[in-house]
Amino acid sequence: MKILCLCFYFKPDLSAGSFKNTALVDELARQVPEGSQIDVITTLPNRYSSFSVDAEEEEISGSVRIRRIGLPAHQSGMVDQSKSFATYATRVLRLTAKEDYDLIYASSSRLMMSILGGYVSWRKKRPFYLDIRDIFVDTIKDVLPGKITMFALPVFSRLEKWAVRRAARVNVVSDGFVPYFQKQFPGIELSGFTNGIDQIFLDAAPTGTTVPDKSELEVLYAGNMGEGQGLHHIIPPLAKRFEGRLRFRLVGGGGRLDQLKEEIRKAGCTNVILDEPVNRDELLKLYANADILFLHLNDYDAFKKVLPSKIFEYGALGKPLWAGVSGFSADFIRKNISNSAVFHPCDVDAADEALQTLEMKTERRSDFIERFSRARIIERMASEIIATGRDPVT
Structure with missing residues (x-):
């Protein structure tokens, strides 16, 4: 089995996404059949402009290969974040162009990671497991100015619907997200593996x-x-x-x-x-x-x-x-x-x-x-991800 994990943040970066995805990849490596490969494509540490730590651009440990993409210097504004993600997405598409996988996993706190994971999955004709850590479309209504939201929201909503419907399985980290997804996607089956204690x-x-x-x-x-x-x-x-x-x-x-x-x-x-x-x-x-x-x-x-x-x-x-x-x-x-x-x-x-x-x-x-031990939660989540990779593509 070969699994592609798209994670914008990963060790040694400092963020909730990094801590969760690092633990998940470690557990996947423990559970996958012998001879499997887990291909992680992430970024060089960039969560905070004031925090830097050395990390290898490519790292191989057992069945796990980690490739880290360097991003342009940025602050935390939306424009800078968009440019950084565009750099990441471009490199992901190049790195995966000639690769084949049994499953695509994407961890998304921002909408475009969902889109990227869905697109790679569609291009490879392989199952897609989507882990949602935030509802971008719901959040921007409060954060962005009304004039921008009026034009952007319909576009983002359509992109969200495409990504979620592309996924074979969707996990949400908060039960508070469930009513939103049930309303937007009637009949959807959701998993609820929360964050946990490392x-x-x-x-x-x-x-x-x-x-x-x-x-x-x-x-x-x-x-x-x-x-x-x-x-x-x-x-x-x-x-x-x-x-x-x-x-x-x-x-x-x-x-x-x-x-x-x-x-x-x-x-x-x-x-x-x-x-x-x-x-x-x-x-x-x-x-x-x-x-x-x-x-x-x-x-x-x-x-x-x-x-x-x-x-x-x-x-x-x-x-x-x-x-x-x-x-x-x-x-x-x-x-x-x-x-x-x-x-x-x-x-x-x-x-x-x-x-x-x-x-x-x-x-x-x-x-x-x-x-709420992270190990207990991640063990069940990893098992579900692997099972999703064994299911036929719909």
Whole structure:
């Protein structure tokens, strides 16, 4: 069996897609029949412009061949992202032109990866397994200006329909996506393999209970700082309100980082520390020093459907979780994560009230860890992908 895996982000890059797809490819390599090949086409690390790490352009390990495509220097804007993806897609088509496969897998947080995977599958006349980590068509209604959306949305919707209908199997990482796909594609059968907790965070999970002994507690956010997270709306006024009581440490980068810095400056905050992205080993040290873990999504309707991967590593670490989310994410946190406090996004007063409900202690969340171990989830997903590759093309 020969499987093509199209993953824009892969190890050693820093992103939810990278962590998930790396674990998935490792599991596929464990499950595929002897003599199989897994061909990964990804990019050289590019998730954050401020984070760089060396990686081989081609790497072969056992049955896995990884080919990494270099991209032009870019920031996180939509134009730069489009140019980067065009470079990636062009190289993918060249690299796969003379190859044959039994199955095409694509992991898509942006629509065009779905299209690319569907096109390669159509060209090769082979089954297509589509893993959807975000609903691009739904999100752009909130993010892009109305005049652009009015013209672009019908085009993107038709492309989405083509890609999804091309897929032999579709997986969605959030159950919040299910109503959207059932409405757009009546009768569609969906899998629901979520993100999960990687082993590095399972190993770091607390074994007992600890209580911080500090006069000023540290609130940590680690991740992207773009329009989707909306940190520029919530952090400056929230940090100002809690000066002398809380110190906010924000680790990462993204398209709204400069605006976040400017809003912090305008608010006159003295208790916000901005750190560049770090690898996971360094991140674990930051987690260990933190007292409260912070999560936030912007106040857009589309984000009521998502389930951020960050929830899983936060939940495993046993720290109090302070989350400005709504919709499915809010329900998931309330149901599954003890000692968590949810507030409406961008609402400083609600955030203040939510904080008062948290117990300032770190303790093991055994049930959560048992249920959402990445290894357990990925094992079942890999098995389904391999079975899809054995089915006849429709």
